[in-house]
Amino acid sequence: MQPLSNLIAEGERLMVICNACRYCEGYCAVFPAMERRLNFSETDLNYLANLCHNCAECYYSCQYAPPHEFAVNVPQVFAQIRARSYQNYAWPGFVRVGAWWAVTAGIIVAAWLAGARSAAGANFYAVISHEAMVATFAFVSAFILAAYVAGFLRFWRESGESLARFFQPSTLLQAARDALWLKNLDSHGVGCTYPNQQHSQARRRFHHCTFYGFLLCLASTTVAAAYHSIFGWQAPHAYFSVPVVLGTLGGIGLLIGPVGLYWLKRRRDTAIVDIKQDSMDMSFLALLFLTSLTGLLLLALRETTAMGTLLRIHLGIVLGLFLTLPYGKFVHGIYRSAALVRSVLEASRGKD
Ligand code: SF4
Numbered sequence: 001m002q003p004l005s006n007l008i009a010e011g012e013r014l015m016v017i018c019n020a021c022r023y024c025e026g027y028c029a030v031f032p033a034m035e036r037r038l039n040f041s042e043t044d045l046n047y048l049a050n051l052c053h054n055c056a057e058c059y060y061s062c063q064y065a066p067p068h069e070f071a072v073n074v075p076q077v078f079a080q081i082r083a084r085s086y087q088n089y090a091w092p093g094f095v096r097v098g099a100w101w102a103v104t105a106g107i108i109v110a111a112w113l114a115g116a117r118s119a120a121g122a123n124f125y126a127v128i129s130h131e132a133m134v135a136t137f138a139f140v141s142a143f144i145l146a147a148y149v150a151g152f153l154r155f156w157r158e159s160g161e162s163l164a165r166f167f168q169p170s171t172l173l174q175a176a177r178d179a180l181w182l183k184n185l186d187s188h189g190v191g192c193t194y195p196n197q198q199h200s201q202a203r204r205r206f207h208h209c210t211f212y213g214f215l216l217c218l219a220s221t222t223v224a225a226a227y228h229s230i231f232g233w234q235a236p237h238a239y240f241s242v243p244v245v246l247g248t249l250g251g252i253g254l255l256i257g258p259v260g261l262y263w264l265k266r267r268r269d270t271a272i273v274d275i276k277q278d279s280m281d282m283s284f285l286a287l288l289f290l291t292s293l294t295g296l297l298l299l300a301l302r303e304t305t306a307m308g309t310l311l312r313i314h315l316g317i318v319l320g321l322f323l324t325l326p327y328g329k330f331v332h333g334i335y336r337s338a339a340l341v342r343s344v345l346e347a348s349r350g351k352d
């Protein structure tokens, strides 16, 4: 990774060139935000880099891209600045959780909670008690929520905007629509022919499978928790019950999405990405895939003697995934959403 001062200087150089050129001003939210500025501090570049979605349209359209002597490569430099920003805003700042350490720790915790117990007939709570599961995930969830809120507040503080403005419903709604629809990876209109378009659209589909698969799995867990605490209906639930259907659909999305994103990663143009982030990206995709795979295996084999072992492995991987969320690729969703809200606020004030 190049020194921070060099990276920021390079980002500033590119933005000065782009601000003079402005050919790409209609491509995404980055360029209008850039045009509202004359100078580009590290804070500005963190904001612009998190607005960028690495669609690369600006790179393929750029008359100053390599081999031109200006060597303008916005997506690659912004990818490097983004990776730095994840570290800058992470809380606690000294924590760096490697995926495989987190999974190992998760499996050890799950094995410790389960002890030597085994059970048949899909009786999960005979292996790990409901109280132990709830206490463990409540603790980990509280920690990652605190890490997210702290990271978000660090990012948002630099905008100079009040928190009240972030929570304006109309602004939030517009930013949420852009973030959830991945607007920058959408088709750029009839007749759009930029070379990365097919790759971007496939990326958008697999991203949707992953993201909405993750949300369905969360919904499944939430419904199951409500069943247990409100109605006293305990797992295992029937194969066609709401939590199992939601979890199965989510699990399928979480198998297809990460595999598709990995497949695209192998076919990408390495000129536009920061390949040093590959280990972070790949471990995140692998954890999502393994979470889903072990969850679906647990569902399929829950009546067999393999259930106890699968439950330990599945819960360990889920714990590992959760522990890494605030320190890896997943935080881009937080900072990108905050950057989109900021860009909507800036746009609503007009060019000042
Ligand atoms: S990326 Fe290239 S074409 Fe686009 S605004 Fe910048 S300098 Fe101009």
Ligand code: SF4
Pocket: 024, 027, 028, 029, 030, 031, 051, 052, 053, 054, 055, 056, 057, 058, 059, 074, 075, 078, 184
């Ligand atoms: S890579 Fe795409 S999202 Fe990023 S600045 Fe260029 S056009 Fe905008």
